[in-house]
Amino acid sequence: MRREALAIPLGALIAAMLLFGLFMAALGQNPLEVYALIYRGAFASAFSWQNTLARAAPLVLTALCVALPAQAGLMIIGGEGALVTGGLTAAVVGHALAGAAPLAAQLTMALAAMAVGAAWIALAGALRHWRGVNETISSLLLTYIAIAIFNHLVEGPLKDPASLNKPSTAPLPDAMMIGRLPGLDVHWGLGFGVVFATLMYVLVRHTTWGFALRIVGGNARAARIAGLPVGAYVLLACALGGAAAGLAGMVEVAAVHGSANASIIAGYGYGGILIAFIARQNPLAVLPVSVLVGGIAASGGMLQRRLDLPDATVLVLQGVAFVTILASEALYGRLRIFQSPAIRAERA
């Protein structure tokens, strides 16, 4: 039921805010002041909106890396690995294409990053389908392997000799940096995220393909009996999710950092897991939730400056929210006010 799907996560978020407020009060802070500052740091001015949206952009894409495989019944938590490999690919391809027409080069970078990210997550899906290897753990291991390869290449063969203190790949030419959305002072990554999420929503909820995908996720055996190629659906869902996370890596490289370095390993992959769960794996709901989580992350600096709270404060709030959201799963179908009158009458 739709009302329930909206009310329960909202209620869980409010419960998280209450718990976090108690925690703040126990430490001698005024919870209302903390929340007012979070609001100011996240949504009160044009500047804070820019900050929020710039953080939300990669989160939308990494959340899709959780939400899309989830449609096929897989729990992938390795979006960080796809982001890292995608970002590295984009930096290498962009450097190799220096001098080419910027738009063509950007397009190639994006496609290459998406392809590598897709392959990275599809590997976890393939191992699950053909070898029975648990995809949650394999995707996590693949993330560590991706980060090791990334560090090896960025601090070794691909290192730009000019980057002394912070090993990086050679910087992209300025012309190849992706610009800002017209009217908004936010880079195009946000646009990519909105388009990707919307397309995926339509694909999953309003096409036959998406319907079949959800059958595979709901009951793989029933899907097989109905003659659906389960393996192909699993692989494609993983590949689409990986492509999203790979694109997030490209955006971080080509819109924010200008080269591939350790800064792109910022935990966006793990933030995406949180968002996908709050959004209940709905690709469209990922958008507002990403803005919310991005806003909370963006307000960390404000809390640090004004109240002298550690920058990890927002991590605590995110953690509490994640826990209450998961605990609220137990409430679905149990709250009387959301039950249809017929069921209520029957139970009475």
Added chain:
Amino acid sequence: MTPALGWWGVPLAVLGGAVRVGTPFLFVSLGECITEKSGRINLGLEGILVMGAMTGYALSHATGNPWVGVLAAGGAGLALGLLHGILCTLPRVNDIAVGIALMLFGTGLAFFLGKPYVQPKAPTLPSIPFGFWSDSPQVQAALQVNPLFVFGFALALVLTWAFRTTRWGLVVRMAGDSSDAARAMGYRVGVVRTLATGLGGLFAGIGGSFLSLYYPGSWSEGLSSGQGLMAVALVIFAGWNPLQCFYAALLFGAAGALGPALQSVGITWGYYLFNAAPYVVTLGIMIVTCSPRRTLAGAPGELSINR
């Protein structure tokens, strides 16, 4: 590296490193082993480990006694483990998802509360000099064994024995292999699993205190390099056997110590790749031993990764 040992310093450094780097692996893997034997997965050991490291360091700093810190770290781990266990007892709550949440929550809370302890120096754990007979400083350094490692080894032996022969061990294994059977015998599966997860959290918390109180021996936000996350893979690697967890932890520790050891004799190539060796090995083992038609040998039947 002095010329007296030269290349022989590498295996020696790897051995010493295996013990030093492997100890946190040992504790988290034993903790995860208990949890998984009862039929649940706790992916949140990473958060518990970091929280244990912070608590241990803070309490050691406050009381001046590192052993109080170790106990407090265990207590913090127990609390977080019980939180995981209780949340998972609620209907339709997924243990893997709760683990991910606990990972974020535990690390966030530890970073938040640990901010004042980044600078001050806390008393750390003493070490046992098993290398007293040698004149060579390298040998002595390699055989400086920390007391928690000895404790962890004893724990692995006790757990192996307990799972095999005690009623308590049998109940945990039954809850993990067939919840129906456990229920039919009159045991409350949710309670057994919650307690097992709490105990697992306790061990992981102690493992965390090793990081902050012995090696590297200070508290910082980059203290853990994913040892808690590795626990799940390590237990699979060890085939859900506590004694094999011990060997696996040593092996993973040795793999982690190989990069720095080679670096000390001038080989810097592939430092990060050597660090990734345990992950590659685990993935390889999972690929070889898994099959879509049967579960892993020794895997508890109720474990969600086997379904």
